[in-house]
Amino acid sequence: MQRVLILGGGVGGTIVANLVSRKLRSQIDAGEVEVTVVDQSGNHVYQPGFMYITFGNEKEQGLSRPERSLLDHRVKLVVGEVTRIDEATHSVTLASGESLGYEHLVLATGSRIAPEEIEHFDSQAHHFYTAQAARRLREALDAFKGGSIVVGIAGMPYKCPPAPLEVTFLIESELRQRGLRAASEVHFCSPIGRAFTIESVSDMATPVLGEKSIELHTFFNVEAIDPERKVVQSLEGEELHYDLLVLVPPHHGAQFLIDSGFAPAPGGWLPTDHHTLAVGGRPNVYALGDATDLPLSKAGSTAHFEAPIVAERIAAAVTGRPLDAKHGNYTGRVMCFFEIGDGKGTLLRFDYDHPPKPPKPNRVWHLGKVLFNKAYWRTVPRGRV
Amino acid sequence: MLSEQPSTSVNRTIDARGSFCPGPLMELIRAIRESEVGTVICVRSSDRGSRVDIPKWIEKAGHRLVGVNEVDGFDEIVVEKLH
Numbered sequence: 204m205q206r207v208l209i210l211g212g213g214v215g216g217t218i219v220a221n222l223v224s225r226k227l228r229s230q231i232d233a234g235e236v237e238v239t240v241v242d243q244s245g246n247h248v249y250q251p252g253f254m255y256i257t258f259g260n261e262k263e264q265g266l267s268r269p270e271r272s273l274l275d276h277r278v279k280l281v282v283g284e285v286t287r288i289d290e291a292t293h294s295v296t297l298a299s300g301e302s303l304g305y306e307h308l309v310l311a312t313g314s315r316i317a318p319e320e321i322e323h324f325d326s327q328a329h330h331f332y333t334a335q336a337a338r339r340l341r342e343a344l345d346a347f348k349g350g351s352i353v354v355g356i357a358g359m360p361y362k363c364p365p366a367p368l369e370v371t372f373l374i375e376s377e378l379r380q381r382g383l384r385a386a387s388e389v390h391f392c393s394p395i396g397r398a399f400t401i402e403s404v405s406d407m408a409t410p411v412l413g414e415k416s417i418e419l420h421t422f423f424n425v426e427a428i429d430p431e432r433k434v435v436q437s438l439e440g441e442e443l444h445y446d447l448l449v450l451v452p453p454h455h456g457a458q459f460l461i462d463s464g465f466a467p468a469p470g471g472w473l474p475t476d477h478h479t480l481a482v483g484g485r486p487n488v489y490a491l492g493d494a495t496d497l498p499l500s501k502a503g504s505t506a507h508f509e510a511p512i513v514a515e516r517i518a519a520a521v522t523g524r525p526l527d528a529k530h531g532n533y534t535g536r537v538m539c540f541f542e543i544g545d546g547k548g549t550l551l552r553f554d555y556d557h558p559p560k561p562p563k564p565n566r567v568w569h570l571g572k573v574l575f576n577k578a579y580w581r582t583v584p585r586g587r588v
Numbered sequence: 589m590l591s592e593q594p595s596t597s598v599n600r601t602i603d604a605r606g607s608f609c610p611g612p613l614m615e616l617i618r619a620i621r622e623s624e625v626g627t628v629i630c631v632r633s634s635d636r637g638s639r640v641d642i643p644k645w646i647e648k649a650g651h652r653l654v655g656v657n658e659v660d661g662f663d664e665i666v667v668e669k670l671h
Binding site: 359360394395396400421422424438439440498 | 607608609610611613614617620621641644645648649650
């Protein structure tokens with residue numbers, strides 16, 4: 204029996220499970236292979252939708268489905284929290300005490316937010332990385348009658364790199380539509396020396412920030428929040444007054460990956476081969492999605508394009524056939540939509556060797572994102588696209 | 589661009605080779621946060637952007653750029669934490 208154990212039922216883990224079960228259908232039916240997904244909640248959440256709770260009419264219920272409903276019936280699902288991986292015994296321990304063995308291990312454990320690392324974050328700052336936080340930000344925007352809005356980043360790397368810029372654009376657009384723009388300042392704080400990590404995207408976004416009179420503050424690494432004075436302070440010594448503060452919280456990989464010796468502290472990101480997606484040189488352990496240390500966007504799109512590589516490598520290893528080199532090596536492919544506000548968007552499509560060349564923002568790419576959000580459940584988790 | 593041999597002795601070295609922008613800068617920022625005033629930190633980076641981005645950040649953050657040296661195809665950027 205060859206056991207394929209997949210930790211995490213997000214985009215990456217779910218697609219890998221479905222693709223492996225499709226490729227190894229006969230072996231699974233013959234009882235020679237077992238594919239198991241372990242997920243903490245048993246619910247698959249479409250996280251890109253959170254932003255549309257704040258800026259659209261999306262409801263939390265529409266962004267979550269039972270993981271079981273998305274998995275091929277040949278895939279087993281275990282709902283539980285992983286506490287440790289034991290490499291010596293090729294086993295994973297759950298909080299319940301249950302132990303699961305593996306011959307092939309897939310780490311699709313995502314990233315976790317840690318707002319508690321910034322003092323006063325919870326009482327002063329908003330974010331959009333959970334449904335609850337996105338709803339709270341909506342309420343704060345509804346109550347906003349003018350003043351200073353500051354959007355910043357309190358730690359890198361973080362999930363969905365364009366998101367803070369998108370949120371800034373969408374807030375500015377909303378303020379104009381509500382007649383509050385003249386009574387408001389909008390500030391965007393970037394931790395690096397430009398608006399966005401990828402230079403071509405920064406070159407596209409910077410003039411848009413200027414056109415919308417959004418003030419760009421570069422090298423602003425959020426250090427502290429002073430709730431008395433309502434200022435956010437940077438490591439570089441700047442401070443900005445806020446009436447409404449929106450911060451990307453610090454992100455980390457799963458703690459059990461650090462505890463099990465798979466990922467270094469404090470980040471907890473898995474050292475992952477750029478092309479094979481193997482973890483730390485281990486031939487039977489793969490990582491994908493947010494959990495890796497790859498120099499790519501932490502985004503569902505990345506996991507989506509990585510999943511077929513992991514599935515192909517596992518299927519080849521299980522059956523002993525040669526690897527299909529074309530489908531078994533990751534090229535760094537990522538594709539994501541980028542909202543600009545006013546019903547316009549653009550598209551970021553790139554890989555390790557080809558930086559994105561975002562087209563001029565237009566309505567088509569905004570509608571593309573809206574359509575993709577609707578089509579997600581029928582296509583992506585099932586490995587149909 | 590500075591290109592001098594750092595005379596100050598390095599207390600901490602960060603090997604960020606193989607990491608892409610902004611990885612080396614973020615590694616330096618983490619080290620600055622963790623270190624005492626006066627600590628001299630050397631960042632090794634194979635990303636060519638670092639030799640521009642990191643000195644700019646050091647200037648903005650008010651620390652001291654000790655030197656930028658090219659060594660065997662990568663850069664060593666040395667900074668002293670001043671506050």
